[in-house]
Amino acid sequence: MxxxxxxxxxxxxxxxxxxxxxxxxxxxxxxAPNLDVVGTAVDGTNKLLLPGFFxxxxxxxxxxxxxIIPPVPLELWLAELYEFAPLEPEQVYISALGTAVETLLxxxxxxxxxxxxxxxxxxxxxxxxxxxxxxxxxRAFIAPLIQDESLNAGIPSAGTEREHKAYLRSTAAxxxxxxxxxxxxxxxxxxxxxxxxxxxxxxxxxxxxxxCIELSDRYNICRHSHLLETKAQQLxxxxxxxxxxxxxxxxxxxxxxxxxxxxxxWLNDDDIAILAETQSTVVHNPLSNLRLGSGIAPILKYRQxxxxxxxxxxxxxxxxxxxxxxxxxxxxxLHNVTDLDYHQWISPRESVEMAALGGAKGLNLGxxxxxxxxxxxxxxxxxxxxxxxxxxxxxxxxxLIWGRPTQAVDSAWVNGKQIVANGNxxxxxxxxxxxxxxxxxxxxxKRQSKSISEIESHYRSVMGLPERAAKGYS
Numbered sequence: 001m002x003x004x005x006x007x008x009x010x011x012x013x014x015x016x017x018x019x020x021x022x023x024x025x026x027x028x029x030x031x032a033p034n035l036d037v038v039g040t041a042v043d044g045t046n047k048l049l050l051p052g053f054f055x056x057x058x059x060x061x062x063x064x065x066x067x068i069i070p071p072v073p074l075e076l077w078l079a080e081l082y083e084f085a086p087l088e089p090e091q092v093y094i095s096a097l098g099t100a101v102e103t104l105l106x107x108x109x110x111x112x113x114x115x116x117x118x119x120x121x122x123x124x125x126x127x128x129x130x131x132x133x134x135x136x137x138x139r140a141f142i143a144p145l146i147q148d149e150s151l152n153a154g155i156p157s158a159g160t161e162r163e164h165k166a167y168l169r170s171t172a173a174x175x176x177x178x179x180x181x182x183x184x185x186x187x188x189x190x191x192x193x194x195x196x197x198x199x200x201x202x203x204x205x206x207x208x209x210x211x212c213i214e215l216s217d218r219y220n221i222c223r224h225s226h227l228l229e230t231k232a233q234q235l236x237x238x239x240x241x242x243x244x245x246x247x248x249x250x251x252x253x254x255x256x257x258x259x260x261x262x263x264x265x266w267l268n269d270d271d272i273a274i275l276a277e278t279q280s281t282v283v284h285n286p287l288s289n290l291r292l293g294s295g296i297a298p299i300l301k302y303r304q305x306x307x308x309x310x311x312x313x314x315x316x317x318x319x320x321x322x323x324x325x326x327x328x329x330x331x332x333x334l335h336n337v338t339d340l341d342y343h344q345w346i347s348p349r350e351s352v353e354m355a356a357l358g359g360a361k362g363l364n365l366g367x368x369x370x371x372x373x374x375x376x377x378x379x380x381x382x383x384x385x386x387x388x389x390x391x392x393x394x395x396x397x398x399x400l401i402w403g404r405p406t407q408a409v410d411s412a413w414v415n416g417k418q419i420v421a422n423g424n425x426x427x428x429x430x431x432x433x434x435x436x437x438x439x440x441x442x443x444x445x446k447r448q449s450k451s452i453s454e455i456e457s458h459y460r461s462v463m464g465l466p467e468r469a470a471k472g473y474s
Contacts, residue, residue, distance in 0.1 A: 052109025054359020
């Protein structure tokens with residue numbers, strides 16, 4: 001498929017330029033003013049062209065619980081999340097569709113889904129998500145979330161004796177499952193990539209991490225994980241390893257240029273130096289970190305140390321949204337309060353580069369995606385600069401990143417195929433999707449979580465919090 005975007009506005013070093021962009025065989029073939037039309041002509045007048053962004057960390061199936069989990073920290077939030085997790089692959093398929101649509105309509109053309117697996121239906125879960133993403137046409141990086149330790153193992157013991165139940169799936173079984181899934185689903189030519197993705201040091205043995213390293217090396221696929229999202233995880237790492245989690249992951253060789261790590265809130269300067277040395281990527285998820293009280297990741301320090309940083313929405317019940325532009329905005333200006341030196345603050349153009357090229361580099365695809373460069377794949381987004389939320393005319397990228405753009409995405413292409421036109425996703429009927437989400441759910445204002453009540457007292461003790469009467473969520 002070939003087409004030519006005519007008279008689009010693109011960022012250049014000293015401002016903006018108006019150019020034509022030719023697309024041939026799913027790649028950008030030329031960028032210059034007044035090019036001959038190749039294939040179909042697309043009018044780009046008064047529109048801003050940018051590379052597609054990466055929603056570099058999310059959990060699609062959490063969509064079914066957004067807006068309902070109470071304001072509690074991650075360790076308690078997880079207990080309720082898993083207690084009420086979806087149990088049918090069809091729900092996973094529908095939430096993958098919803099995640100893809102919301103990502104596309106906020107500037108994202110790629111999504112990394114740290115996919116929660118339904119016990120006993122693991123391959124069916126992966127198949128359902130893959131089916132949804134292929135139907136939409138978004139570029140999808142499937143990272144099945146695996147662990148081999150039970151949920152209460154994720155909370156520090158603080159010297160107390162606690163019994164940890166055996167996890168439902170052994171280490172060997174999880175690794176065998178991943179190998180089967182890679183063989184069955186990893187297909188970059190169709191826009192479906194597979195990542196190995198142990199959930200994090202808090203719920204995974206070294207054997208699971210090491211098995212994932214072996215799979216990553218054998219199949220040349222990327223690695224993903226949560227890392228030090230909370231203070232409790234920082235304390236747990238010291239209990240388990242006698243050193244920081246980052247130092248331990250370096251020792252077992254999990255860190256590399258193929259590794260992306262979500263959150264990275266509780267790292268020290270030595271940890272940051274290790275991430276820079278190993279060329280690992282940090283995925284910044286500012287909204288979930290605020291929603292769960294996890295903290296503010298030291299993103300300015302990462303950037304100053306040369307660590308690659310990208311953005312993620314995180315799951316739709318720890319952020320309660322998949323609006324990527326919102327995550328980029330908050331994830332940029334949040335750090336204006338962490339460093340008085342305003343020369344270190346993140347500019348809108350730097351935010352765009354982090355969201356696009358930063359995301360691509362984190363998935364070892366910086367040579368193929370993430371910038372408006374001849375030869376790169378045509379994952380592109382056109383923004384309508386006549387949209388009310390992008391007016392009056394000032395700096396287009398400043399309006400996009402610092403503003404609150406709504407319905408600003410006019411068109412989007414993934415691998416040269418148009419999947420958003422005139423502000424609408426063209427590959428599915430979104431009204432049907434909304435109907436499915438509505439009819440398969442119900443209004444809920446409060447629910448009683450047995451799981452939270454079982455671990456809350458110990459959590460508060462470990463974290464040095466006083467005993468309090470329940471607020472009605474436990």
